[in-house]
Every structure is written in C-alpha cells, then in structure tokens.
Amino acid sequence: MAIPSLAPRCALTRTVAVPFALLFISFTLLFSYHPPFKATLSKFAPFITSHTAGPLYTAAVVYLVRLSHADELLKSLASVNAYLPLHDPWPIILFHTGDFDDTPVQDDFLASLREKIGGPSNNSELDFIDRVEFVKIDWVLPEGIPHTKEELDPVSPSSWPGYHHMCAFYATKIFFNPRLRDVTYYLRMDTDSLFIEPLCYDPFEVMHVHQRSYGYLGIGNDAPQVTKGLWHFIRDYADSHPEVALQLNASKMWEWPSNSTNGDVDWDEVPIHGYYNNFEIVKLEEFRKPEIKEWFDHLVQYPEGFYKWRWGDAPLRWATTQMFFDMERDTERLCGIRYYHPYNYVEQCECVPFHA
Template identity: 45%
Template sequence: MGVPKKFFAIFGVAAGILLYLANSAEYKLPTAENRFSGYPADATPYTAAVVYLVSVMPGTRNPDQLLQSIPRMEKNIPWRYRWPIVLLHAGMYDAVDNQLDFLSRLRDSANAQNLAPEATEDLLRRVEFVATHHELPEGIPADGVVDGPIWNGEWPAYHHMCAFFSYKIFNHPRIRDLTYYLRLDDDSYVREPACFDPFEYMHVNNKSYAFRDSPPDMGWVTEGMWPFVSNYAQRHPEVERTLERNGFEWPPNRLWPQRFGEGVNFPSYETNFDLVKVPRFRTPQMTEFLHELASDPKRFYWYRWGDAPVRFAEVNMFLDVAKEVHRMCEIPYAHKDRPFEDCECVPLSG
C-alpha cells in the first residue's frame, strides 16, 4: 500500500519546523536562568551589564549605528567575564521576529568586523531585549508647547531619555540589582583595543563612577539647576560638606537667591559613556535626592535639564570624587564622529 500524499505534506512541514529550530538555536533569547552565559552568576565578585537605550518612543528606529557599536565594544575590550548587553527599548523588539532579525544583522556586522566566530555566537547569546516604556508625567501636555518650554526639539524622546538616565534607571528592575552598568549610546564606539576591562578596573580600584569627558552644559538648558542644588545642600549639611570637600565651585552671589546662577553653564559628565556603581546611587541619601529631583517634571520637560549636568551634581553631592571617580581616558573612544582624547593604558595587575 502506498504512503498517502498527506503524510509527505505533514512530514515536510514538521521537517521544516525542526530545521528552522536547529538553525535558530544560536539565537536563544536570554532568560533569568541563562542570563550570564558561560559561568554561574554567583561565581563572580560582582555583576554588570552594558546598557543601550535603543528607543524611548513606540515604533521602529534605525539600528545601523548600534549594529556597529556593539561588535566594536565586544572586540576591543578584553572582558574578564561575559556580561549581558541589555537593549532597553520602547516596544520595537517586542516581536520575536524583530529580535531574530536584529541578531542576524548583528552576526553579519560582527563578521564584517572580523570578530572570531565563537566570540560572535557568544555575543549573540548575551543580548537581552528589555521593554522599557516612558510616559509623560502628569501635567505635561503631549504637544510640549504649553507655557513655552525652553526647548521642545526631539519632543518628548530626548526629555524621556534625560529623565530616565538622571534618576529612573537606578530603580529599573533589570538594573537596580547590578553592581555596575556601562551605558553607551548607539553612536558610541570603542575605536581600538583597550588594555583592561572597565568593570574589572572599577572593582580592583574600588571606584564608583567613571566618565570619559566633562564639558559644561549651557546655562540656557540648565535654568534653575544652580538654585536647586544650592537649596538642597543648604538643607542637608552633609551634602554641603561633601560639595566643599570635592571643590565644587559656585557662581557668584550664591547667598542672593534671586537670579542666582542665571545663564551660567553647569559642569557635567558627558554621559554617552557612563560607568556607574549602582549601589552608590541607591543609598538612602541619594534616593532622597533623586525623589526630590523627580518631584517637578518641568525640570526635564520644560527646562530640558540633561542627565549630564545632573550626573555631575549627583556625583559631587554624594561621592568622594578624589577616591571614587575616574576619568577613563584609557579606553580609546569616540562619540558620533568625535574621537575623545586618550591617555596611556596600563594593564591591571593579576
């Protein structure tokens, strides 16, 4: 008796599914159980992640720059441990098909940059897609024009980003229990091989914050920031003392609050390279400050306060800058088309 044609059709479909699953095995999406690829999480002296905020608004966004950034970071940093690469997104990678397409393109980009095949597959396994949604705070209109905000360009995506990295990230479920995170932008590039792992550097040297450059932020986009920090410090003597020990410099006429600091640039840490020891930003003292910072959303959505000057304020208000902060010029780095100034890289001993 001949085999029915229906059997061959069913067999063909089943074989196709098995072949698809076999070819897709390397694209296994990370879960809480397999997040730290290649070693048990409790065997390491700290936990860490490289973090990209790839979108803050619904819809798609061109990933071409990100697809260049990730392999360069992987290839040029001698990681001691294989930490996850967390892609925070506003829904653009909710669909598994979109995740698989991104990973396929990431493999092609890694191959084009001569990443070793085994390193490429390990990299793919460590990519996490984490949905992170951003809502306009109560009282902030969707069009962003009521009451004449200082700057409504890239509305409201840029403002969401600034608020997220200024304070929300420290309570994010995927971030809050880490020891360290390194935030990079999708147009951040590690240009050439570095001689040490930045997370290991932080651990060995007991550092809490590292940055790459520190240009000031313009006074017209930091309106009200000087009086805010000054008033908070005056109400918290321990913060005032920390600022003084760190050599924090105030504009003239601090004791005359009317128009204090108006139009004066605010110092900042450029946060497209932002290396943070998370527990130091989750202390009760820091949490109290972040809560007050978040209490008036106009700071970010009307006055366009950036996370760069806010980060400078946080670090100088609560950390010992001389002991805990490092300008990590040893990492050959560029943002957009601008290479940053480098310094000699000395390998870590041991």
C-alpha cells in the first residue's frame, strides 16, 4: 500500500501555524507596551470630564449684568475664580441688554477684573479673563402690555420693566437662548452673589454623576403681593393637564392652599415656595422637553403675570420642578456652598468632598 504523502499536511500545518504565531507575537507586543495615552489626551482636557463616568457634558457660569453694577460684579467674579473648583475652564457668560456692547467698555471691565483678581488662585488670571464672554440679549415688552407704568399700573412700579424682564428671562427664555444651545448645565449667579469660602467639590460633577436636573441651595417663599393670581393660574393648568395634577398631588413637597376653619382661604394671600435661585444649576435639556415647553408657552401667553403682577422666576422654578420632576430623583440640594446674597438665608450643611 502506498503511504500517503505528508507534504500537503505539513504545508497546511505551516499555513495555519505561521499566522497564529504572528498573531500571538502581535498580541504579546501590544499588551506589553503602554503608549502614552495620558499625554495624548491631555490636549483635550478642557472637553473631558476625567473624574466622571458616562457621556461628556459642557457647562457655563451665567450672569445677567448691568454696567451700573460693575463693582459688585467684579467682586462676584473674583469669588468664582478663587472659590469655585471647576475641573474644566468653562465659560463665564455675561448676558446684558446693551451696556457692554462697545469693545472699549468690555476692555475696561476686563482690565478691572484682572486688577481685582490680582494674581492666580484656582486658575491663572489670564485663563479666567479669557473665559469671560459678553452676550447681548434684546428685551421688548410683549404685545398687549402698555409701554408706560401709568397705563399698566404694575405691582412693583419702582423696578418696572427691568426686573420684570429679568423674571421672564430666567423663568422661561434662558433655556432657549442660542448661546446655550450646546451647553449641558448652567450655574447661575447674580451680580450681588458671592462665594465666601472654598467649595470642596465641583458642583457640575455632582449633578452629572448623580444625573440630576436641578441643583439648589435652599427654599424660601415669595411674598403674596408679587404672586397675585399665580396659585389659580397653576391650578387651572393642572386641571387641564391631568398628568400635571397627578404629579402635583403625588408630591410630598407640594401643598395647595387649604381651607381654614373660618371659611375659604384667599389664595392670593398665601405665599408660594420658591428656590433661592440667584444660585442654581440647571440641566438645560430637561427644561426643553415638550411638556415643559408647553407650560412655558402658556406662561408667555399671559404676559400680565410677569409684567403687571411681577411673578418671579423663583416660585415659577419651584412650580415647574414640582409639576414635571421627581423631586427625590431629579433634584439635588448642594451642600457645603458658603455663599452670600443679601436676600438669602440658607441653612448650612457640611461640605463633603465628592468621589465618583
């Protein structure tokens, strides 16, 4: 009997064995070599949240400013530079209505800010100055609102219409401002707001890792004289939107005005809760959802609420979160922020360093 040749079998063995050997060598070299990934990625540090898991995010610190309040704004910005530990150099956006239109005015302000900071703290002074942006917004009285106080007779004539514009801006319009289109979170500050001690964590990181939609320091009340008609407005909206009524009635934190033993309560005399939202952190996309935008559109269609009765953004932010968010899952009280605002009293809680 002829003995079969081993040549084809050996050739086949070589054909299979050689690529496997090469593949083995390649994997050995690959896993024994450690390329400088950190050095490569360091170029993108401003866009990477290295301390967080999940998708990347963007953020901004926002103000609504007037040139007449430049001195207090400089103090506030200096406190942000010194005491707010952000892992990434997010922009500082100064919304204004025309005060800072001219380049010389902007240059003078930035020179004063550089002098105020005086030197590097958390960031170099040059880096911080370069993060400041001036963004103009246009404010016009809505259709149907008289252009004189005498004809409109607003509740708060001394601050009309500037303060009323501000309330409308922060209550509804800011979420759709073009400059914030690609921003995940904003942190709001007022010109008379100050951080007074270092914060021990990055608040944007807390919001992102905990997947919160709204971050706040404390809750107060807005006076009845500037919330006239607001309880009834919310009640009417809930009555026409059963899902909103269900959400409010299920909330442990929401309470409708109740009847007293002496008869019906005048709802216009009952204070409404409101966040101290001269400091707040907002996840913008959550406030752009269709059901919330429908609520905002409803507010805008009744401009007297803002421009005659001076409904504030603080109680409206409270109502909005109660109407559409799970307060335990979606909101975060941010502890440890030593913060000053002339009209706030916030009970302090301990600052605990955050570890994702």
